Amino acid sequence: xxxxxxxxxxxxxxxxxxxxxxxxxxxxxxxxxxxxxxxxxxxxxxxxxxxxxxxxxxxxxxxxxxxxxxxxxxxxxxxxxxxxxxxxxxxxxxxxxxxxxxxxxxxxxxxxxx
Amino acid sequence: xxxxxxxxxxxxxxxxxxxxxxxxxxxxxxxxxxxxxxxxxxxxxxxxxxxxxxxxxxxxxxxxxxxxxxxxxxxxxxxxxxxxxxxxxxxxxxxxxxxxxxxxxxxxxxxxxx
Numbered sequence: 001x002x003x004x005x006x007x008x009x010x011x012x013x014x015x016x017x018x019x020x021x022x023x024x025x026x027x028x029x030x031x032x033x034x035x036x037x038x039x040x041x042x043x044x045x046x047x048x049x050x051x052x053x054x055x056x057x058x059x060x061x062x063x064x065x066x067x068x069x070x071x072x073x074x075x076x077x078x079x080x081x082x083x084x085x086x087x088x089x090x091x092x093x094x095x096x097x098x099x100x101x102x103x104x105x106x107x108x109x110x111x112x113x114x
Numbered sequence: 115x116x117x118x119x120x121x122x123x124x125x126x127x128x129x130x131x132x133x134x135x136x137x138x139x140x141x142x143x144x145x146x147x148x149x150x151x152x153x154x155x156x157x158x159x160x161x162x163x164x165x166x167x168x169x170x171x172x173x174x175x176x177x178x179x180x181x182x183x184x185x186x187x188x189x190x191x192x193x194x195x196x197x198x199x200x201x202x203x204x205x206x207x208x209x210x211x212x213x214x215x216x217x218x219x220x221x222x223x224x225x226x227x228x
Contacts, residue, residue, distance in 0.1 A: 004157070040123065042204060042218035043158075058215070090157055099146040099165060099208045103216070105157030 002026055004093050004106035012112045013081045021076040021109050023091030031094040032074040033058075033103065034066060036087040043090065049074055050097045081113045118207050120219035127195055128227045135190040135222045137179075137205030146208040147188040148216070149179055153201045161203070164188065175199075200226045 007022045025032065030051045035043040045058030049068040063085060065077045078085060089109045095101040119138045127133045139145060147164040162173040169181040179190045188205060205219040 040220050042118070042220045043206075043216075044218070045215060092157075097214050099163075099214055102160045102163075103158075105159070107155075107157050 004091055004104050006089075006091050006106035006109050008109060009107065010110050012114065013078075014114050015082060017081050018077065018079050019081065020078075021089055021091075021111075023074045023076070023106060024072050025091075025093040025104070026072065027093055027095075027104065028071070029093040029104070030071070030096045032068065033092040033094070034064075034074070034076045035090045035092065036060065036085075037090060037108070038087050046076065046089075048097075081111075083113045085111065086113045087111060118205055118217050118219035120205055120222050122222050123220065124223045124225060126225040126227055129197055130194050132193050133191065133195050133199075133224065135203050135205075135224065137188045137190065137219060139186050139188065139205075139207045139217075141186065141207065141209050143209060147179075147181055148206040148208075149173075149177070149188070149190050150204045150206060151201045152204065152221075158204065161190075195224070195226055197226050197228065199224060 004025045033048045034046040037043050044060045046064050047058055047066040049055045052071045055066050067075045091106040092103040094103045117140045121136050149161040150158040151161045152158045162171045164171050164181045172178045177192045179188050181188055202221045202223045204221045206216045208214055
């Protein structure tokens with residue numbers, strides 16, 4: 001039972017390159033999230049998927065796209081990476097979008113854009 | 115706009131000493147309050163939460179936090195810290211009726227000195 005897994009763990013991109021961050025959960029949870037974590041700023045929500053088949057913008061969606069491929073997988077795509085997207089990216093899963101349910105986090109992807 | 119303030123970016127304490135990590139939020143409506151912990155090179159984990167009822171909530175590893183509505187605070191305390199408590203601690207808030215989006219503080223690094 002792995003919980004929430006993310007790949008890759010580390011990535012270095014050049015400005016303008018594209019890439020997809022992968023996230024998968026084996027908890028049969030309905031809601032999934034993508035956050036970015038920057039020093040001194042806490043976590044900021046990029047996109048979320050309240051349930052399979054739906055996605056919504058969070059606080060900082062510009063420059064990103066997401067796909068809820070199925071109930072297990074939620075990917076984040078950077079079409080044209082910029083240095084401002086250098087950050088640590090976390091995926092999280094939640095039984096459903098309700099404060100009484102805990103969000104479970106993956107180990108993160110550390111992305112550097114040169 | 116809803117905000118969460120963690121005044122201390124780092125808190126150094128000696129092992130077995132007490133510690134308090136401060137969290138204040140801005141909201142005049144009902145809130146749900148959370149503390150998450152991030153151990154080095156890991157994702158975040160829920161430490162404790164206040165949803166309703168008793169204003170004092172406890173975690174399984176000796177931390178406690180008290181919801182103070184008049185001071186809009188949710189400070190985290192532990193009477194005696196251990197080296198294994200070395201981590202970054204994040205306070206987060208969901209404002210009632212806000213589509214259940216978590217708003218995060220910037221985090222406080224707890225540094226345990228031997």
